[in-house]
Amino acid sequence: MDDDRLSAEPLSRAIGSRYLQYALSTIMHRALPDARDGLKPVHRRILYAMRELRLGSTGGFRKSAKISGDVMGNYHPHGDAAIYDAMARLAQDFVIRYPLVDGQGNFGNIDGDNPAASRYTEARMTAMAEALMQGLDENAVDFRDNYDGTLQEPEVLPATVPNLLANGASGIAVGMATNIPPHNLDELVGACLHLIKTPDARDETLLNYVPGPDFPTGGTIVEPRENIAEAYRTGRGAFRLRARWETEDLGRGQWQIVVTEIPHQVQKSKLIEKLAELIQTKKVPILADVRDESADDIRIILEPRSKNVDPDVLMGTLFRQSDLETRFSLNMNVLIDGRTPKVCSLKEVLRAFLDHRREVLLRRAQHRLEKIDHRLEVLEGFLIAFLNLDRVIDIIRYDEAPKPALMREDWGRSFVRATSEADYATPPPGDGELTEVQAEAILNMRLRSLRRLEEMELIRERDALMEERADLEDLLSDEALQWGRIADELRDVRARFGAKTPGGARRTGFAEAGETPDVPIEAMIEREPITVVCSRMGWIRAMKGHIDLSSDLKFRDGDEGRFVFHTETTDKLLILGSQGRVYTLPAANLPGGRGLGEPVRLMVDLPNEAEIVDLFVYRPGGKRLLASSSGDGFIVPEDEMLAQTRTGKQVLNVRGDVVAKVCVPLADGDDEVAVVGENRKLLVFPIAELPEMARGKGVRLQKYKDGGLSDARSFRLSDGLSWLDPAGRTRTEADLTEWAGKRASAGRMAPRGFPRDNRFT
Structure with missing residues (x-):
């Protein structure tokens, strides 16, 4: 046993150390992605x-x-x-x-x-x-x-792009694994820009920019927002992903379901085999046939057993028994700095990318600075050669070792640096000797460069490099400038690969799970009277019974009541946002009245920048007058305002600074519309002049020279126009001839005693 290659150690230690080396190699060099470039x-x-x-x-x-x-x-x-x-x-x-x-x-x-x-x-x-x-x-x-x-x-x-989250990753190592879904690059850039602006941003805030994964095959995420927030906060979780489908009318009461997008990582052929197996085994008796009519796109046809089958019931059954609904697990286990495996949150992954971008920026700036310094050194040598051309030629021509001779020569007495094309006044720094780099550059200079025009070009190049060098020094010394440069680079990435570029828009949507039972969901809710209370800041709750609407209610500090009305648990509430989008909220899902309620924005996807314009109970067959701040409006059936998902339904189209302003109900027998602007001009015209639409911008109600719409209402001409005066008394104007006119006209000043806030109620 004299061989130096042999060693004596316990077998368990030898195997353990070698297995540990294998495990580390698998983790670092095979399975886990780097958080910096993904x-x-x-x-x-x-x-x-x-x-x-x-x-x-x-x-x-x-x-x-x-x-x-x-x-x-x-x-x-x-x-x-x-x-x-x-x-x-x-x-x-x-x-x-x-x-x-x-x-x-x-x-x-x-x-x-x-x-x-x-x-x-x-x-x-x-x-x-x-x-x-x-x-x-x-x-x-x-x-x-x-x-x-x-x-x-x-x-x-x-990595100028956050590739780890943009494209995702998956891998299995020894004792650990990773599984990261892809995301929308435009949304990731928005989150990075917010993180640059607010480094201590909360994980929940980042969800406003990155609401969830964006899979290449589309589909619909039905995971609750709170679960998504928890998954991104901890780095572990899961997302329920469903196929996207629609009902296709075949005429004569016949219909079929068309699946246009399937969940990520589901093989279409295997999915169709599973659906066919469900038909053969009669596990889904209401499904009659499945066909694959896909070409470049996905088109899977599902035929019901009878035209009386509810499509939602059929799809709900298939979601439970096939891969039309899958669960994508999130395990954000990545290598930090290329060495340390760690389960990271969304914020930590974005921060690792941004820190990497800053390091890359500093290294590139320092590299460019060194290149500029080298070039400036060469340019100084060229300028010395131009200003002492005869002596340089003499040395090169007659000296046996021109390079050492050029370096020994004292050029300081005869050379002055040129600050412009016609001004040579400032003495050069140093002792007036050429460096080795300068001497070599002079010896390699072509004869064609020995002209006056080339000298001017060298001066301009030197001045430009000096200016660039100053900018780089400022960049290296100022952290704010560095983050500003990184933000500009990210905006350039957004311009090249963002939502407005081909293929850059979000493909995966969001929706509530909405698993429809065999019977209508209203039939499963006990019908009870409630009082809905919503504050000005959007905190909503439901109190049992029909309480006195004028009673004092408690709200959070700085908040106050805005909407208080009676309804029942089987009713649906409609919420109109200032962006013209309508959201549906079942009354049975409202939080109880023991506390101060919950934010409406957690129940529906109402953007933070949007305000609640109106909150009311849905009336089947009812109609509403919708109008924007610009004075455009129309009549919409409340049936068309119902939304099936928490993302709502766009009903009133608005642009720019225009917002939804008025949403009032139409009573039976109303035949006139009264409109008042911020200029206090009142106009009355027949309601027949307004179109009935399901969605749109509408028509002009009143013309304004300045300002916009303040309020509008419908009424019965025989009853006159009523409003509350400043004293709180109801006042009625029976003769409206003075304010009657055609739609889209300017109107006339409101009658005396009309409220100063230009509102009817």
Whole structure:
């Protein structure tokens, strides 16, 4: 046992240490992505090899076999099949949200078919992949030796885009795993910009920018918002994802269901097989047939057993028994700084990306500063040569060692630096001797450069570089400027890949689960009287029974009551937002009246910038007068205002500074409309002049020279127009001839005693 290669140690320790090395290698070099660029080593090496092959997004394609061969031979000593599979995944737009490889040929499909062999397909990088490597030649990141020490490869890519969340990642290591869904890049940029502006932003605030994943195959997320918030806060959770479907009318009472989007990572062929199995085993007797009519898009036809089947009941059953609804697990386990595995929150992942962007910015700025200093040194030497041209030529022509002679010569006595094309006044710094770099540059200078025009160009170039150098020094010394530059880069990313670009808009929607039972949900709710109370700040609650509407109610400090009315638990409430969107809220879902209520914005997706214009009980067959602040409006049936999802339904179209202003009910027999503007001019015209619409901008109610609409109401002409005067008394004007006119006219000043707030009630 004299061999130095042999060692004596317990078997358990030897196996344990070697297994630990294997586990660490799997975690760091195979399974977990880097939080900075969102890539695993194999993906990073594929993109870097394609860059070395000059396969830009606007260039030509190369055989995939060539690319995978270069990756395997130069950077990734594993099987070429594994490398090609990883590259093919980067090209599949149904797997990855923003493909990093532009594939030409058969790269597989959503049915689960495998890509063609690497010798049959070709590939190049996409613009997104190029954005990940922007600045790689400017010392933006560290490089390391490849597996055999013959080449260099980047440890991480500069990554101008938050690729980890944009494209997601999945992997299984030893003792840990990761599973990150893709997100919308435009929303991620918005969250990054907010995080730059407010570094201590809360996790809940980021949900206003990143409401949830955005899968490449679309679908609908039906996970409650509070669960999504908890998942992003802890880095662990799950999202319920459903297929998107619609009912197609076939005429004569016949209909069918068309599935247009399926959940992420569900193979269409396997899904149809499962649906066919449900029909054969009669587990879903109300489903008669399933057909695949897909071409480039998804079109799966589901035929009901009878036209009397409720579509919601059918889909609810299929959601429970097939992959038309899946659960995507979130496990945000990533490598921080490329070394430490950690389960991160949404904020931590975005912060890791932003910190990486700042480090890249500083390194690129420092690299550029060094290049400028080197060039300025060369330019100083050129200017010395131009101002002492005869002496320089003499040394080069007659001296046996011109380079040392140029460096020994004292140029300070005869040289003065040029500050402009016609002014040479400021003496140069230093001792007047040339450096080795300057002497070498002078010796390599072409004879054609020895002209006056070239000298002026050198002066202008030097001045421009000095100005750029000053800007870089300011950037390196000012953190605010650094974050401002990063924000500008992110806005450029948004302009290139954001929601307004092809394929950049959000594909995955949000909805309530809304599993419809066999009987209407109203039949399962006990009918009880309640009193709905909603404060001015949007806190809503339901108190049992019909209480006195004039009784004193408690509200939060700084808040007060706004809407108080009687209704029943089986009713539905409609909420009109200032952006013209209407939301439906079942009265039975309101919080109890023991506390101070809950925010309406947690129950429906009412944006923070939108205000509640009106809250009222839905009346089947009822109608409402809707009007905007610009004076446009129309009559809408309340049946058309019902929304099926918490995102609401757009009813009144508004733009710019225009907001929804009026939403009043129409009573039976109302034949006139009264409109008053902020200019206190009153106009009365027949209600027949208003159109009845389900959605739109409407028609002009009243013309304004300045200001806008203040209030409107409908009434019966025979009853006269009533309002509350400043003393709280009801006043009625019977003769309205003076204010009667045609729709869209200006009107006349309101009668004496009309309220100063220009409102009827």
